[in-house]
Amino acid sequence: MTEARQAVVLVRVSTREQEEGYSIDAQKYRLEEYCQRNELEVIKVFEIIESSTKGDREKFKQMLQFAKRQKGTTAVVADKVDRVQRRLSEIPLLEEAVKSGKIELHFRTEGYVIHKDSQSHAKLMWGMNVLMAQSYTDSLSDNVKRSLDHKVRKGEYIRSSPLGYLNAEDEGGNKTIIVDPVRGPIIKRIFEEYATGQYTMSDMARKAQQWGLRSKKNNKIAKSVIHTLLQNPFYYGEMRIKGELWKHNYEPLISWQTFNMCQEVRNGYGKKKFRYSGKDYVFRGSLTCAVTGNVVTADTKKKTYANGQTAQWIYLITRDPDNPEKKKWVREDHVIEQVEEILGQIGVNDPGIMEDVMDILKATNKTKKASHGDALSELKREHTKITDKLNRLTDLRLEGEINGEEFKAQKTRLKDRQYEIDHSILNLDKADDVFTESLESLIQLADNALGHFRSSNIEGKQRVLNFVFSNLELKGATLCYSLKKPFDMFLNANNRSEWLGWQDSNLRMTGSKPVALPLGYTPIQINKIINREI
Numbered sequence: 001m002t003e004a005r006q007a008v009v010l011v012r013v014s015t016r017e018q019e020e021g022y023s024i025d026a027q028k029y030r031l032e033e034y035c036q037r038n039e040l041e042v043i044k045v046f047e048i049i050e051s052s053t054k055g056d057r058e059k060f061k062q063m064l065q066f067a068k069r070q071k072g073t074t075a076v077v078a079d080k081v082d083r084v085q086r087r088l089s090e091i092p093l094l095e096e097a098v099k100s101g102k103i104e105l106h107f108r109t110e111g112y113v114i115h116k117d118s119q120s121h122a123k124l125m126w127g128m129n130v131l132m133a134q135s136y137t138d139s140l141s142d143n144v145k146r147s148l149d150h151k152v153r154k155g156e157y158i159r160s161s162p163l164g165y166l167n168a169e170d171e172g173g174n175k176t177i178i179v180d181p182v183r184g185p186i187i188k189r190i191f192e193e194y195a196t197g198q199y200t201m202s203d204m205a206r207k208a209q210q211w212g213l214r215s216k217k218n219n220k221i222a223k224s225v226i227h228t229l230l231q232n233p234f235y236y237g238e239m240r241i242k243g244e245l246w247k248h249n250y251e252p253l254i255s256w257q258t259f260n261m262c263q264e265v266r267n268g269y270g271k272k273k274f275r276y277s278g279k280d281y282v283f284r285g286s287l288t289c290a291v292t293g294n295v296v297t298a299d300t301k302k303k304t305y306a307n308g309q310t311a312q313w314i315y316l317i318t319r320d321p322d323n324p325e326k327k328k329w330v331r332e333d334h335v336i337e338q339v340e341e342i343l344g345q346i347g348v349n350d351p352g353i354m355e356d357v358m359d360i361l362k363a364t365n366k367t368k369k370a371s372h373g374d375a376l377s378e379l380k381r382e383h384t385k386i387t388d389k390l391n392r393l394t395d396l397r398l399e400g401e402i403n404g405e406e407f408k409a410q411k412t413r414l415k416d417r418q419y420e421i422d423h424s425i426l427n428l429d430k431a432d433d434v435f436t437e438s439l440e441s442l443i444q445l446a447d448n449a450l451g452h453f454r455s456s457n458i459e460g461k462q463r464v465l466n467f468v469f470s471n472l473e474l475k476g477a478t479l480c481y482s483l484k485k486p487f488d489m490f491l492n493a494n495n496r497s498e499w500l501g502w503q504d505s506n507l508r509m510t511g512s513k514p515v516a517l518p519l520g521y522t523p524i525q526i527n528k529i530i531n532r533e534i
Contacts, residue, residue: 007040007075007106008067012048012060012083024049027079034108040075064093068102073115077106081126152241155249162234163187163216163225164253177250186213187229188253194230195261200285201226230262247416256423281314282336282461283472290475291319298332318474330477338479339453339465346449346468346487358443376428383421386414445487 011027024047035042046063067074078084084105085094097103098116105114105126114126151158161167161177164187168178186208194204205223213221229235236259237252238245281298289296302312314332319325390411397407444452445468453464465472468487473480 005039005041006043006070006072007035007077008063009035009042009045010048010063010076010078010084011045012078027083031077031079031108034106035075035077038106040077043070043074064097064103068097070102073101073104075104075106075113077108079107080109081107152239152246155247157234157239157248157250158241162232163229164235165250179251179253183213184253186211187235190226191230191235191254191258191262194265195258197265201230204230230266233259235259247419260426282332282458283316283465284462286462286465286469287316287335287472287474289318290473290480291321291324296474316474318476321476328476330474334477335474335479340450342481342483343445343449343453343464343468346445346483372428376425379421379425379428383418383425386418386421390414449487 009028009031011024011031013024013027028045028047032042032045034040044066046059046066048059048063063076067076076084084107094103094105098105098114098118101116107113110125112122112125114122157177164180164184165177166180168176170176189211190204190208190213193199193207199207201223204226205221208221208226215221215225233240233245234248235253236256237247239248283296284298285295287296288294297317298314299317300312300314302310304310315329316332316335318328318330320328393402393407393410393414396402397404402410445464449464449468453461456464468483469481470484471480471482
């Protein structure tokens with residue numbers, strides 16, 4: 001074997017170990033003493049603060065590449081095996097460098113060296129040490145996960161408190177979350193004001209700044225922060241962990257009803273329709289500038305004639321594509337004409353095709369009703385069973401069969417589940433309302449999209465735009481757009497021979513290619529379309 005005369009010292013602690021006071025200097029002293037005792041010249045010391053099991057371990061790779069670039073064999077000297085690696089998958093990477101004679105691995109604590117001529121038992125010892133290190137690390141990871149899962153089930157939040165709350169300790173020294181006495185009332189006011197439907201997100205951002213709301217780092221509150229906090233269920237009593245909602249133990253700032261009203265305002269449906277405090281326009285919030293990507297604003301211009309009569313026009317304010325620094329004013333009615341031209345192509349004029357559309361929607365509605373009814377019945381049955389259990393639990397407490405602590409624990413568990421069921425029923429009913437509204441809109445638009453648009457008030461026109469178009473942009477005076485499904489399939493859908501030519505009675509595509517017609521969708525797909533899942 002070629003005995004190494006030069007060495008690279010590897011000193012590593014994890015980020016957590018560093019925080020807990022583990023000493024890099026102590027490792028370095030021991031390893032430099034080892035090199036001196038074994039007549040190894042230290043050519044470089046690598047001090048690494050990183051996990052040996054997470055990420056790409058860039059600094060570790062840099063150390064290895066440095067050692068391999070040296071002439072002859074370089075000893076990589078470490079305090080323990082787990083200072084070098086805790087993953088079996090890294091053995092081939094190191095083994096290649098060992099076999100080629102570029103490096104030797106010196107483990108001070110374990111007391112052995114791995115080199116290109118090492119016998120099997122030394123290599124086996126190396127592999128076993130790495131295996132045990134990985135097993136230990138995996139066990140720690142599993143324990144952390146179990147601990148976090150347990151905390152979540154107990155209603156403990158495992159992240160930093162949201163804006164409006166503070167991380168604190170209770171009288172027993174346990175970590176908890178309390179309402180921020182300064183920011184909390186402002187957050188509550190934001191929810192209550194936005195729930196009225198009178199203000200936009202931008203309005204609320206401005207109000208939040210006027211009310212003195214600042215981030216935890218004392219920065220101004222941006223619109224994006226308001227958008228995020230208005231969707232955070234933590235404020236009414238639930239925490240979202242990995243996409244699931246869990247009830248938490250901390251003081252809520254608002255009621256679930258207030259939170260739900262805010263979602264209805266934000267999404268533009270439900271009993272709380274969005275209302276602007278100022279003048280409303282057909283394209284308010286739905287039209288963006290193709291040049292800047294910003295929402296197109298509008299203004300009303302009035303003119304008074306010599307005879308005393310007045311006229312007014314609404315202008316949309318965008319940017320000139322040829323000169324982005326210059327504003328461009330476009331008459332709203334000119335853009336509405338372009339919308340109407342598109343909607344005129346969507347309506348299904350052929351009575352036979354409309355009959356086919358209605359057959360599909362009837363089948364879709366029948367499937368929805370059955371599914372909705374089954375889900376609702378199951379939830380109500382479970383709610384009734386829990387009520388019976390609560391009654392029996394009370395009887396057991398009155399008869400002295402269980403103590404107060406057990407009674408409270410079981411009652412809390414059962415009431416929590418009832419709360420979840422109530423929440424699910426409300427969501428189910430809300431989804432049913434949205435489905436019904438969407439179904440009616442789809443029927444009206446398929447029958448006569450242009451007529452429905454023209455006969456609607458401003459709010460109705462806005463609903464049509466949001467329902468039909470997935471994107472609306474103004475490039476100069478030209479409207480650019482894309483349609484939502486199935487309206488992209490409804491364009492010029494008035495040739496029944498072509499329509500039926502691509503379909504069989506089971507509503508499956510039978511031709512060699514699909515055509516731009518709505519019957520390319522099955523009832524299940526139409527159901528997803530109506531519920532905005534496609």
